[in-house]
Amino acid sequence: MEINIxxxxxxxxxxxxxxxxxxxxxxxxxxxxxxxxxxxSTYGFLIGALPVGFLNGFIVCVDIYYLTVIYTKKExxxxxxxxxxxxxxxxxxxxxxxxIQEYFPGFNYKxxxxxxxxxxxRNMAVAGLFLAxxxxxxxxxxxxxxVIPEYRDFKNGRYIYHRLRKKFIDDGFTKVMAxxxxxxxxxxxxxxxxxxxxxxxxxxxxxxxx
Numbered sequence: 661m662e663i664n665i666x667x668x669x670x671x672x673x674x675x676x677x678x679x680x681x682x683x684x685x686x687x688x689x690x691x692x693x694x695x696x697x698x699x700x701s702t703y704g705f706l707i708g709a710l711p712v713g714f715l716n717g718f719i720v721c722v723d724i725y726y727l728t729v730i731y732t733k734k735e736x737x738x739x740x741x742x743x744x745x746x747x748x749x750x751x752x753x754x755x756x757x758x759x760i761q762e763y764f765p766g767f768n769y770k771x772x773x774x775x776x777x778x779x780x781x782r783n784m785a786v787a788g789l790f791l792a793x794x795x796x797x798x799x800x801x802x803x804x805x806x807v808i809p810e811y812r813d814f815k816n817g818r819y820i821y822h823r824l825r826k827k828f829i830d831d832g833f834t835k836v837m838a839x840x841x842x843x844x845x846x847x848x849x850x851x852x853x854x855x856x857x858x859x860x861x862x863x864x865x866x867x868x869x870x
Contacts, residue, residue, distance in 0.1 A: 666707055673699035684809030687730060694723035709805045719854060730813075737776040739790075744771035749779070752789060760806050763845045774830075776800070780807070780816050787811040790820060795837070800828060802838040805845075817852040821864060828865050836864045 676696030683689040697719040704712030714786045728737035742749050753760065753769055760767055775794040788807035795801045807816045821836065828836065838854060840862050854862035 666703065666760075669699060669703045669706065673703050685812045686810060687727075687813045690723050690727050690730070693722060694727070697723060735782050735815070736784075737815075737823065738781040738784075739824070740781055741776075741778045744774045744777060745775075749777065749789065752779075752786070756806065756808070759809075760804070763806065763842050764804060765841050767841075770803075773803065780819065780848045782811060782816075788816050792836075794833075797840055798834040800833040802836060805838070805848075817848060821852055825866055834866055836866065838862045 672841050675694055676692060676699060680692035680696055683692060697716045701716035701720060704710065704714075704716060737749050750769070769791075773793040774791055776790070776792045778790055782789060786808070788811065789804060790802075790806075791804040792800050792802045805817070805820070836854075838849055838861070840846075840849055840856070840860070846862070849862045850856075852864075854864045856862050
């Protein structure tokens with residue numbers, strides 16, 4: 661049986677909606693769901709199914725509303741510094757260990773290497789964990805920069821490497837260095853301004869003037 665273009669639009673809309681349901685990130689869910697709802701609404705009006713068109717048109721409005729809230733909402737970022745043996749941090753690492761290995765293959769927590777250890781808080785909710793240690797030549801080497809799925813919108817990274825820049829400089833660091841151990845983490849590093857060097861490491865210079 662030949663499938664016409666309208667049917668293809670309906671199938672594509674269904675796939676997009678289904679894909680949105682697999683997203684852990686609220687932001688990704690809203691964007692993909694928005695695309696699916698627009699496509700479904702168009703499909704509904706084209707085939708004369710007004711309930712389908714209007715319902716998905718309403719979903720479009722809901723997605724736009726929540727995306728606007730997400731991108732305009734003022735969030736309060738803070739850090740909560742913890743000691744290397746902090747029990748909550750160790751439990752946090754255990755709980756998220758499977759996904760941490762996806763972003764940081766081979767990661768193994770070594771308390772004795774910690775120079776800087778802190779949780780990133782967003783409106784007092786734990787959004788991620790940052791672990792790093794001091795290396796020669798005033799380099800801060802990132803061991804872990806993990807963000808839980810609900811907060812993966814790059815705001816954590818911008819907060820750490822831009823708003824906390826002065827803290828790192830005051831602690832005597834001139835560069836932050838990270839290993840791109842996975843495609844996902846490499847993409848993240850490039851997005852927040854790290855540059856790959858000749859050794860395959862990613863470097864961000866801590867410029868006082870910025």
